[in-house]
Amino acid sequence: MNEMTAIQTTLKDWESDQEVRWCPGCGDYAILKAVQRTLPDIGADPATTVFVSGIGCSSRFPYYLESYGFHTIHGRAPAFATGIKLSNPELDVWLITGDGDGMSIGGNHTMHVIRRNLDCQIMLFNNEIYGLTKGQYSPTSRVGTHSPSTPLGSVDRPALPCAFALGAGGRFIARAYDVSKDLPEVLKAAHAHKGAAFVEIFQNCIVYNKDRFDDFTAKANAAANQIWLKDGEPLLFNKGTQGLAMDRDLCGLKVVDVVDGDWEAAGVTVHDVKNRALAHMLVELPFGPFPMALGVIYDDPRPTYDEALLGQDAKAREGKVADLGKLLAKGQTWTVGE
Amino acid sequence: MASSVAAAETAPIAHTDTPEAVVVRFAGDSGDGMQLTGGQFTLSTALAGNDLATFPDFPAEIRAPQGTLFGVSAFQINFGSTDVSTAGDAPDVLVAMNPAALKTNVQALKPGGLIIADTGEFTKRNLEKAKYDSNPIEDGSLAKWDLLAFDISALTLEAVKPFGLGNKEALRCKNMWTLGLALWMFDRDRQPIVDWLKGKFAKNEIVANANIAALNAGHAYGETAEVGSHFKKLHLDPVPHTPGLYRTITGADAIALGLVAGAQLAGLPMFFGGYPITPASAILHNLAKMKEFGVTTFQAEDEIAAICSAIGASYAGHLGVTSSSGPGIALKGEAMGLAIMTELPLVIVNSQRGGPSTGLPTKTEQSDLYQAIYGRNGDAPLPVIAASTPADAFECAIEACRIAVQFMTPVMLLTDGYIGNAAEPWKVPDPKEFDPFPTTFLTEPNGPDGELLPFKRDARGVRPWIKPGTPGLMHRIGGIEKAIDTGNLDYAPATHQAQTDARKAKVDGVANAVPPQGVSLGNTSGKLAVVGWGSTFGPIHQAVRRARAKGQDVSHIHVRHVWPLPRNLGELLKGFDKVLVPEMNTGQFKTVLRDQFLVDAKPLNKVSGQPFTIAEIEAAIEEQLA
Ligand code: SF4
Numbered sequence: 001m002n003e004m005t006a007i008q009t010t011l012k013d014w015e016s017d018q019e020v021r022w023c024p025g026c027g028d029y030a031i032l033k034a035v036q037r038t039l040p041d042i043g044a045d046p047a048t049t050v051f052v053s054g055i056g057c058s059s060r061f062p063y064y065l066e067s068y069g070f071h072t073i074h075g076r077a078p079a080f081a082t083g084i085k086l087s088n089p090e091l092d093v094w095l096i097t098g099d100g101d102g103m104s105i106g107g108n109h110t111m112h113v114i115r116r117n118l119d120c121q122i123m124l125f126n127n128e129i130y131g132l133t134k135g136q137y138s139p140t141s142r143v144g145t146h147s148p149s150t151p152l153g154s155v156d157r158p159a160l161p162c163a164f165a166l167g168a169g170g171r172f173i174a175r176a177y178d179v180s181k182d183l184p185e186v187l188k189a190a191h192a193h194k195g196a197a198f199v200e201i202f203q204n205c206i207v208y209n210k211d212r213f214d215d216f217t218a219k220a221n222a223a224a225n226q227i228w229l230k231d232g233e234p235l236l237f238n239k240g241t242q243g244l245a246m247d248r249d250l251c252g253l254k255v256v257d258v259v260d261g262d263w264e265a266a267g268v269t270v271h272d273v274k275n276r277a278l279a280h281m282l283v284e285l286p287f288g289p290f291p292m293a294l295g296v297i298y299d300d301p302r303p304t305y306d307e308a309l310l311g312q313d314a315k316a317r318e319g320k321v322a323d324l325g326k327l328l329a330k331g332q333t334w335t336v337g338e
Numbered sequence: 339m340a341s342s343v344a345a346a347e348t349a350p351i352a353h354t355d356t357p358e359a360v361v362v363r364f365a366g367d368s369g370d371g372m373q374l375t376g377g378q379f380t381l382s383t384a385l386a387g388n389d390l391a392t393f394p395d396f397p398a399e400i401r402a403p404q405g406t407l408f409g410v411s412a413f414q415i416n417f418g419s420t421d422v423s424t425a426g427d428a429p430d431v432l433v434a435m436n437p438a439a440l441k442t443n444v445q446a447l448k449p450g451g452l453i454i455a456d457t458g459e460f461t462k463r464n465l466e467k468a469k470y471d472s473n474p475i476e477d478g479s480l481a482k483w484d485l486l487a488f489d490i491s492a493l494t495l496e497a498v499k500p501f502g503l504g505n506k507e508a509l510r511c512k513n514m515w516t517l518g519l520a521l522w523m524f525d526r527d528r529q530p531i532v533d534w535l536k537g538k539f540a541k542n543e544i545v546a547n548a549n550i551a552a553l554n555a556g557h558a559y560g561e562t563a564e565v566g567s568h569f570k571k572l573h574l575d576p577v578p579h580t581p582g583l584y585r586t587i588t589g590a591d592a593i594a595l596g597l598v599a600g601a602q603l604a605g606l607p608m609f610f611g612g613y614p615i616t617p618a619s620a621i622l623h624n625l626a627k628m629k630e631f632g633v634t635t636f637q638a639e640d641e642i643a644a645i646c647s648a649i650g651a652s653y654a655g656h657l658g659v660t661s662s663s664g665p666g667i668a669l670k671g672e673a674m675g676l677a678i679m680t681e682l683p684l685v686i687v688n689s690q691r692g693g694p695s696t697g698l699p700t701k702t703e704q705s706d707l708y709q710a711i712y713g714r715n716g717d718a719p720l721p722v723i724a725a726s727t728p729a730d731a732f733e734c735a736i737e738a739c740r741i742a743v744q745f746m747t748p749v750m751l752l753t754d755g756y757i758g759n760a761a762e763p764w765k766v767p768d769p770k771e772f773d774p775f776p777t778t779f780l781t782e783p784n785g786p787d788g789e790l791l792p793f794k795r796d797a798r799g800v801r802p803w804i805k806p807g808t809p810g811l812m813h814r815i816g817g818i819e820k821a822i823d824t825g826n827l828d829y830a831p832a833t834h835q836a837q838t839d840a841r842k843a844k845v846d847g848v849a850n851a852v853p854p855q856g857v858s859l860g861n862t863s864g865k866l867a868v869v870g871w872g873s874t875f876g877p878i879h880q881a882v883r884r885a886r887a888k889g890q891d892v893s894h895i896h897v898r899h900v901w902p903l904p905r906n907l908g909e910l911l912k913g914f915d916k917v918l919v920p921e922m923n924t925g926q927f928k929t930v931l932r933d934q935f936l937v938d939a940k941p942l943n944k945v946s947g948q949p950f951t952i953a954e955i956e957a958a959i960e961e962q963l964a
Contacts, residue, residue, distance in 0.1 A: 016814070018826065047809040052650075063814050063827065068806035070653055071816025072646065073676050079611075079643035083650025083658065084806070086634055087609055091654065091806055112639040309636075313629045320630035324602055324769040327628070328595055332530065333585045333766065334385050336576075 006043025011036045013046065016066045027178030027204035028057060031125065032064055034183040039067075041184065042191050044092060051094045052081045054101040057132050058125035058203070061096040075106025078113035081120050085306050092191075093120040099140040100130050103159050107139075114168040116305035117195045121187070124161050124198070125178075127205035128212050135208035147208075162283040162297065165198040166276075172197035173279060173298040177217050178204055182228065182295065189296050195304045216292040229282070229295040231273040234263045237291045243268030244290075253281050255290060273299040356572055359418025361426030362520065365443045366435030368402050368411040371513035376413025377761075378517055378534060382526040383417045384586045384763050387576025390417040391876060393425030393949065394759045398616075398700045405459075405467040410442045419575040423727075424876035425760065427951035431523075433516055435459060435490070437468035444480070452484045454519070456512070458491025490515055497555035501548040511552035518556025525573040528557060580765060587764040589728040589757035590617075593661075593687060594624035596735025598631045599769060600685075601657045603736065604743045605776045607632035609651030610659045611644040616699040617755045618663045618689040641666035645673040645686070652682040653815075655779060655805035657739060661687035664706045665696065671714050674748050678718045678841065680815045681793070681801050683742035683749075685735075690754040690872075692947045701947030702756035704872050705923035710750045711901045711930065717838050719845040721745070722901035724752040726875035729764045731757055734898065740775050741848055746800050752900070754922075756873045756949050780804045780811060785823070793825035798851075799844035846902050855904035860886060860893025863913030866962050869939070871897045871927050874920050874950055881955035885963075892959055900927065908935040916962050918942055920955050 014036040022028045039049070049067040053059035055074035062069025068091075072080045081093050095113070102110045102124045113122070129147070130136040136149040140161065144153040162173050172193040176186040178201060190197035202213045211218075216225035227237035227244065235244035240258060245267040247254040258266045272278060279298035285291075364379070366372045373394055383390045393414040402409030416426030428448040434440035436459040444453065460475055474480050475487045494515040498508045514535070521528055532550050539546035560571070587595075601608035610633060612622035626635045634656070638644035641662055648658035662670065667688045677684045690706045692698025706713075710722045721741050725731035731753055738751040780802035785791040792813045793801050804811050813825065819837060821828035858875075859882050870878045875896050882894040895910065897903065911917055911931070917939040919928040925941035932939050942958045944950055 018814070046812050048807050050806045063816075067812050069812075069814035069816075070650070070680075071814065071818065072649075073672050073817060076642060076646040076673065079638060079646035080650035080653070082636065082638075082643070083609060083611060083647035083652075083656075084654045086636060086647070087607070087651040087654035087656040088805075088807055108639055109643055112643070310634070313634060316629040322602075322631045324599060324631070327598065327631070328769065329583055329585065329766045331585050332381055332385070333583050334387070335583055336387070336579045336581050 005045075007045040009040045009044070009046065011040060014039050014066050016064050018063045020064050021060065022057060023207050025206045026057070027127065027206075028061070028125065030178040031123075031183070031201055031203065032061065034187065035065065038184040038187040038191070042188055048090060049092045049094070050084060051096060052077045052084065053096040054098075054106055055132070056098040056101045056130070057205070058096055058098040059101060075101050075104070076109055077101070078106065078109035078118075078122075082113060082116070082118055085118055085120060086309065089119070089306050089310060095120055095122045097122065097124050099124065099126045099128060099138045099161065103161055103164065104139045107164075110164070111168040114165050114170045114196045114198060117169070117171060117302055119195055119304040119306050120197070121190045122196060122198045123187075124200050125203040126161055126200050127203045127209055128158070129205050129209035131205045131208055160283060161200045162198070166279055166283050166298065170198050170298070171195050171300055171302050172296075173283060174199045174296045175202075175292070175294050176200075177202035177213060177294070179217070180294070186295060189299065193299055194301050216287070225287075225291045227291040227293050229271045229293060229297060231271055231296065231299070234268040234270050236263060236268060245269055253285065253290070273297070276300070356574065357418075358420045358574075359416060359422050359426070360431070360524070360572065360574065361414065361416045361429045362431040362433070363412055363414040363429040363443060363446070364433045364516070365410055365412040365439035366433075366513070367404055367438065368397055368399070368409045369404060370411070370435045371510070372411045372413050372435070375513040375517050376415060378531050379520055380415055380586060380761055381530060381534070382521060383415065383524075384584070385530055386524075386526055386574070387579070388417040388419060388574050389422045389577040389579075390415055390586075390761075390763060391422050391425045392416075392761045393756065396700055398698070405436055405438055405464045407438045407442055407468060410439050412439070412443060417574065419577055421577060423879055424952060425949070427953050433520070435512065435516070437464045437470055437474070440474060441468045441470065444483070447483055449482050450484060452486060453480060454516075455485065455487040456490035457487045458489040493555065493559065494552050497552050498548040501544050501551070503544070503548055507545070508548070511549050514549045515552040515556040518553040518558075519560050521553075522557045522560030523571060525571055528553060579763070583766045584763050585766055586761045587728050587732070588759060588761045589725065589731045589753050590620035590689075590759070591624060592728050592731035592764070593725075593735045593751070593753060594621050594628070596732040597625065597659055597685065597739065598628055598633060599732070599772065600736040600739025601633070602631065602769070603772055603774045604657055604739055605774070606655075606657040606743070607634070608659060609648055609656040610635045610661070611638050611647035611651070612636070612661050613638050613641045613644045613666060615641070615663045615666045617691055617758045618661045618666070618687065620758060621661045621687060621689070641669040642673060645670040645684075649673060649677050649682055649684055652677070652684050653680075653806070655803070657683065657685070657743065659685045659687070661689070663689050663691050663699075664693045664709065667706060667709060668713070674720065675714050675716060675718050676817045677748040678714070678720060679817045681746045681841075683746055683803070685738045685742050686748055686750045687735075688750060688752050689758050690752060692945070698947045700755065702754045702873065702949060703922050703945060703947065704752075704754060704874070705926065705945065706752065707871075707900065707923065707926040707930070710752055717842065719842050720748045720750060720901075721845060721848045721899070722750045722752060723898060724872040724900050725757055726870075726872060726896055726898065728757055728760055728762050730875070730898075732764075732767070736772060737898075741851070743777050744775060744800070744851065745798070745844060745848055746803060747845060747848075752872060754873050777803065779808070781808060783810065791823040791825075793820060794823045795840060795844075798847050799840055849899070849902040849905050852899045852904060854906045855895065855897060855910055857910075858894040858896045859883060861891075862893070862910065864893055865891040865914065866916045866918060866959065867893050867895050867911060867914040868918045868920065868955070868959065869895045869897065869911070869927075869931065870920055871900050872921075874922065877950040877952045877955050878920055880952040881959060884952065884956055885959045890959065890963055892963065897927075900930070903934055908937070911935055911937045916940065918958060918962050920944075920950055920958065922949070
């Protein structure tokens with residue numbers, strides 16, 4: 001997020017004249033709508049908003065938004081975003097990436113943009129598959145994923161994007177999914193965070209990895225298998241009948257039953273977005289024995305890279321005149337007379 | 339630089355009267371401070387008004403084991419009372435601080451040349467490390483040279499004794515002792531070096547004074563006869579240079595200054611994205627100290643991020659610059675394609691080194707020419723400029739900036755390890771001598787009915803530059819093929835044909851915006867043209883001059899704009915019976931010339947990591963004209 005004057009726009013103002021080319025039913029449509037709904041709410045200005053993406057289905061995103069957009073090369077969007085933000089810190093920079101783009105070919109850049117804490121929003125669409133290249137398993141695919149490149153099932157363990165981002169030094173970590181009605185709220189929180197805000201969005205690739213996240217996104221499963229985190233509120237799910245409490249012996253979280261809504265008696269932990277240790281536990285919670293942790297997991301801002309670097313540069317310039325003639329004649333010189 | 343024949347070719351230095359030029363090589367262990375010694379000797383030479391060219395030659399290892407053959411660091415300087423333009427073929431004087439330095443350098447020394455050796459280092463252990471079976475100082479194997487061997491180590495320890503330094507620290511003053519002797523030999527003023535030492539060791543007065551004492555002791559040693567029988571003090575008159583203010587400059591300095599000047603002339607802030615790599619890092623280091631000129635430097639996580647951040651900066655309205663050496667340039671290839679496709683300005687500096695792969699990181703080569711011209715996927719043309727000398731690198735950097743912003747294109751600037759590290763005197767230019775090329779950004783829709791056409795080309799085929807942040811001009815760009823004018827995604831066969839043609843035509847058109855190719859030396863037609871590019875300028879120039887002095891019909895043509903080639907180059911070459919192309923690769927520019935002009939260009943190739951000597955090119959000219 002950057003300081004900006006709020007601009008009045010509507011969802012329509014954020015629709016570009018480009019034909020949207022995702023497969024019908026792709027989760028990307030819902031994410032696009034959520035973003036187009038969020039931008040007016042946060043008072044964003046299309047003229048100072050820049051969406052930067054890499055390569056992949058998700059990375060087509062900028063074409064469909066009526067703002068400035070740069071569809072770059074595979075995995076490198078964070079580096080472009082860094083150059084853009086350092087050149088014009090007034091711009092509100094959004095990074096769109098996917099599990100292949102951001103966690104595989106561009107893993108290095110994802111790590112560094114988070115580590116440096118560039119002021120931007122990073123939306124990683126995780127569909128656990130390579131869509132654009134027709135269905136190969138990705139670094140977030142679960143063990144045993146059958147795909148054209150892994151006909152016998154994949155054998156390598158998947159990466160956890162939020163754990164990766166937190167490990168890279170992330171100061172804002174959130175999770176949501178494509179069709180969730182709460183996605184705009186999560187995006188707003190990401191935007192309100194000054195610094196690199198990392199949001200993993202589970203996205204349904206209906207062609208190559210259909211309904212992969214049904215275990216917690218399907219209506220029937222939602223209550224029991226989603227836990228929405230709210231700062232200052234107890235970690236409750238399953239309509240308040242269950243919660244997460246500290247297991248002191250194991251130094252981790254455990255699921256506890258909550259009787260008659262008395263979560264305090266059950267020892268349920270209260271969410272604190274500034275508690276980094278808790279964030280580490282939440283991003284690593286194994287799904288199955290635990291529900292999927294969604295919402296803002298961690299939010300504790302630190303000075304941003306762009307502020308620090310540009311501030312240092314400004315300080316170095318203080319009191320100095322840019323005299324090119326003097327610069328050229330620097331060092332030991334001698335004069336040859338007529 | 340304009341040049342004339344360097345004289346001291348024939349007679350051994352120690353026995354001639356004052357020669358016109360002298361070549362001195364300082365060689366020692368990488369811990370001996372030879373580069374510092376050479377740098378200060380260069381300064382004193384420049385201050386004495388001699389023309390000069392230097393060639394630092396150091397090992398790839400940062401701290402190679404002491405005394406080993408691969409840990410030898412050398413610095414060669416050619417200076418004279420006439421224009422020199424190369425670091426000289428063979429040294430007249432070799433200063434060898436240990437057996438390894440002697441072993442690796444003595445064969446280059448002219449017959450009859452003078453060896454100054456520190457006997458204090460010719461210990462049994464050091465002789466073994468240098469793989470000498472017997473002590474060359476005593477066994478007569480150096481008979482064809484003039485040998486001046488004495489215990490510099492002991493003399494230095496003696497000189498700095500009053501300062502109470504430890505043995506190791508005291509011995510570090512050896513290089514200043516040697517420098518003092520060299521200053522005496524060539525009749526130089528010690529004061530500038532004394533001033534420099536005081537500045538360098540401002541925080542440690544004892545060390546400063548010890549070094550000054552060593553410097554004075556070396557000088558006094560020359561004065562007090564011991565050297566006299568071997569060598570008499572030489573004074574080389576200053577070269578008559580154009581009046582003005584001068585300094586010495588290396589290619590790495592010149593490029594940083596040229597980029598800053600280029601950005602200023604374009605009226606743009608500069609963003610430099612870099613990643614550490616030998617020998618390109620010096621440009622990043624230099625620019626990081628020039629913030630007040632609107633420079634932002636960013637050390638990226640890798641070469642790819644370095645160029646991508648620079649493209650992002652150009653997209654946001656800065657002049658994006660990145661720099662690397664061959665291996666890093668290879669990594670940047672895909673991003674260059676994006677800059678070509680999105681038609682954004684960008685300057686890419688390639689400080690070439692020996693390749694392929696890691697190759698010879700600290701040695702010079704010109705083998706990235708194909709990579710520069712052709713080395714990307716797809717039909718991806720970009721202009722390529724090659725600097726020929728350290729001073730020329732300044733103008734080339736400005737030229738690269740100009741073409742990048744005027745043609746909305748990435749431009750590659752080729753330099754190499756030799757130009758980067760070598761120093762020569764430079765007449766400090768007045769920034770006003772250069773015509774500004776102010777940049778304009780689109781601020782309003784440029785199509786009919788207020789439509790925005792981000793890829794609408796002007797008469798030269800150049801699209802407008804549009805900064806994000808400009809109200810009403812929101813648009814999307816990317817690496818996918820795009821429709822004419824609108825830039826909307828468009829894979830249609832006719833579109834790709836048209837846009838590929840348009841991108842090529844635009845870059846070809848750069849040839850209309852550069853000066854016609856001239857002849858550096860000689861006539862515009864004749865028997866033989868020696869055609870060079872990049873850092874072979876010095877040796878080609880001297881070789882052609884010598885050949886012409888012998889009455890041979892030969893000209894020197896040096897090409898700065900290696901892509902697209904100057905419009906008249908083909909015609910110019912056709913005026914010669916023969917074309918010879920010396921280059922430090924296996925014949926890349928030769929092939930380009932053959933391809934472009936159907937000319938029977940002959941190669942002269944060298945890839946030893948060392949620059950051409952004048953004699954090598956002279957011999958090739960003889961052969962062509964025989
Ligand atoms: S392949 Fe999958 S991710 Fe890509 S557009 Fe189609 S449904 Fe969406």
